[in-house]
Amino acid sequence: MDINISQAVIRRLPRYYRYLGELKDEGVLRISSRELSELMHVTASQIRQDLNHFGGFGQQGYGYNVRNLYDEIGKILGLDKNHKLVVIGAGHLGQALSNYVNFERRGFHILGIFDKNPDLVGMKIRDVLVSPMEELESFIATNDIDIAVLTIPKTSAVDVAKTLVKSNIKAIWNFAHVDLAVPDDVIVENVHLSESLMRLSYNLRGK
Amino acid sequence: MDINISQAVIRRLPRYYRYLGELKDEGVLRISSRELSELMHVTASQIRQDLNHFGGFGQQGYGYNVRNLYDEIGKILGLDKNHKLVVIGAGHLGQALSNYVNFERRGFHILGIFDKNPDLVGMKIRDVLVSPMEELESFIATNDIDIAVLTIPKTSAVDVAKTLVKSNIKAIWNFAHVDLAVPDDVIVENVHLSESLMRLSYNLRGK
DNA sequence: TAGATTGTTAATCGATTAACAATC
DNA sequence: TAGATTGTTAATCGATTAACAATC
Numbered sequence: 081m082d083i084n085i086s087q088a089v090i091r092r093l094p095r096y097y098r099y100l101g102e103l104k105d106e107g108v109l110r111i112s113s114r115e116l117s118e119l120m121h122v123t124a125s126q127i128r129q130d131l132n133h134f135g136g137f138g139q140q141g142y143g144y145n146v147r148n149l150y151d152e153i154g155k156i157l158g159l160d161k162n163h164k165l166v167v168i169g170a171g172h173l174g175q176a177l178s179n180y181v182n183f184e185r186r187g188f189h190i191l192g193i194f195d196k197n198p199d200l201v202g203m204k205i206r207d208v209l210v211s212p213m214e215e216l217e218s219f220i221a222t223n224d225i226d227i228a229v230l231t232i233p234k235t236s237a238v239d240v241a242k243t244l245v246k247s248n249i250k251a252i253w254n255f256a257h258v259d260l261a262v263p264d265d266v267i268v269e270n271v272h273l274s275e276s277l278m279r280l281s282y283n284l285r286g287k
Numbered sequence: 288m289d290i291n292i293s294q295a296v297i298r299r300l301p302r303y304y305r306y307l308g309e310l311k312d313e314g315v316l317r318i319s320s321r322e323l324s325e326l327m328h329v330t331a332s333q334i335r336q337d338l339n340h341f342g343g344f345g346q347q348g349y350g351y352n353v354r355n356l357y358d359e360i361g362k363i364l365g366l367d368k369n370h371k372l373v374v375i376g377a378g379h380l381g382q383a384l385s386n387y388v389n390f391e392r393r394g395f396h397i398l399g400i401f402d403k404n405p406d407l408v409g410m411k412i413r414d415v416l417v418s419p420m421e422e423l424e425s426f427i428a429t430n431d432i433d434i435a436v437l438t439i440p441k442t443s444a445v446d447v448a449k450t451l452v453k454s455n456i457k458a459i460w461n462f463a464h465v466d467l468a469v470p471d472d473v474i475v476e477n478v479h480l481s482e483s484l485m486r487l488s489y490n491l492r493g494k
Numbered sequence: 495t496a497g498a499t500t501g502t503t504a505a506t507c508g509a510t511t512a513a514c515a516a517t518c
Numbered sequence: 519t520a521g522a523t524t525g526t527t528a529a530t531c532g533a534t535t536a537a538c539a540a541t542c
Contacts, residue, residue: 497542498541498542499540499541499542500539500540500541500542501538501539501540501541502537502538502539502540503536503537503538503539504535504536504537504538505534505535505536505537506533506534506535506536507532507533507534507535508531508532508533508534509530509531509532509533510529510530510531510532511528511529511530511531512527512528512529512530513526513527513528513529514525514526514527514528515524515525515526515527516523516524516525516526517522517523517524517525518521518522518523518524
């Protein structure tokens with residue numbers, strides 16, 4: 081397995097995983113790179129190149145075993161492991177993410193929800209209590225949290241990120257519209273919804 | 288202005304826009320590509336290349352006028368125009384997006400919300416009534432809707448997308464975990480949250 | 495004018511696609 | 519075995535960076 085795989089390849093893995101999951105559920109046992117390429121509208125070359133970064137999962141003359149490839153990609157993506165999360169910001173978006181059961185199914189367990197608004201503290205979302213921000217730091221330490229989901233306005237996001245770094249968080253799933261400055265060993269995955277909407281708007285020009 | 292600008296360039300425009308907006312709010316009047324590059328952690332070359340796809344916004348020996356460049360990028364992204372939206376799916380995510388006031392500020396106006404669940408129909412979210420799915424098609428026609436926001440499970444998303452295409456929708460902001468098959472002239476911008484979380488999970492490997 | 499910085503061309507780098515020998 | 523399809527190398531394409539003449 082390559083030491084450093086480009087993010088271009090990584091971006092495509094979840095999509096392969098989704099298609100293979102669907103094929104698996106349909107009872108398809110094997111698939112060739114050509115067949116999968118037609119289904120996904122990518123080149124067969126790209127599929128084979130991408131997969132071979134991680135190992136030879138196929139067999140000449142046969143193709144790929146759907147179940148096996150699905151599992152292997154799952155392992156590559158770390159979906160065979162459990163992750164412990166806290167959601168920071170119990171507003172609408174924080175609540176929406178906390179309510180989303182499919183994350184739980186993939187091993188992403190939300191153990192705590194935090195908000196600075198006293199009106200929201202004490203509320204329960206799917207059995208998880210909303211706690212005051214003051215308890216965040218000790219909660220992360222006590223419960224060995226890996227990932228913080230940041231669904232707060234950008235004005236407070238920078239400060240909270242500092243607290244998270246101090247608490248040795250491993251990764252931040254950032255929904256705030258700001259670039260967080262964190263040490264290199266802290267993973268930040270940004271979801272900037274307004275940027276996505278602007279790209280849509282651009283592509284809509286002249287229509 | 289180039290006829291066909293790569294999506295790689297387009298992806299970066301909203302981020303430039305965000306930084307220029309912040310500089311503008313801080314009262315900064317002008318900035319050189321080098322200064323901006325240091326702020327954003329990209330190369331000055333890339334900034335100049337990107338901007339020159341759309342025109343010469345700068346001035347030799349001076350740099351760029353912050354206010355002017357901000358406005359120009361806004362125009363490129365179509366943020367000087369108003370857009371009419373419907374949100375389809377009044378679940379947690381649909382509610383979260385409908386409640387997000389910043390979209391409104393950028394000219395994205397949510398005129399209708401739709402759901403097939405009778406318990407949600409009749410509810411009001413920021414003055415917008417949740418209507419039954421049966422009314423979707425006529426609503427789009429009557430109100431000249433540009434963009435549909437799809438926050439429903441993937442099982443129903445494919446069918447609803449067909450209805451949207453029939454209704455001559457121009458763009459779909461798709462939060463369902465499925466690739467929508469639509470004609471070439473319908474824009475689809477995907478937000479696949481679970482894929483984002485999987486990328487985070489991958490980058491977390493071994494930590 | 496001299497200095498600064500753009501706009502733009504040329505060079506480099508990396509990612510994608512094509513081709514094919516290896517092999518099931 | 520013959521046919522099919524992978525794994526992998528080589529060729530191509532596109533995106534990024536460097537360089538510098540143009541010009542404010």
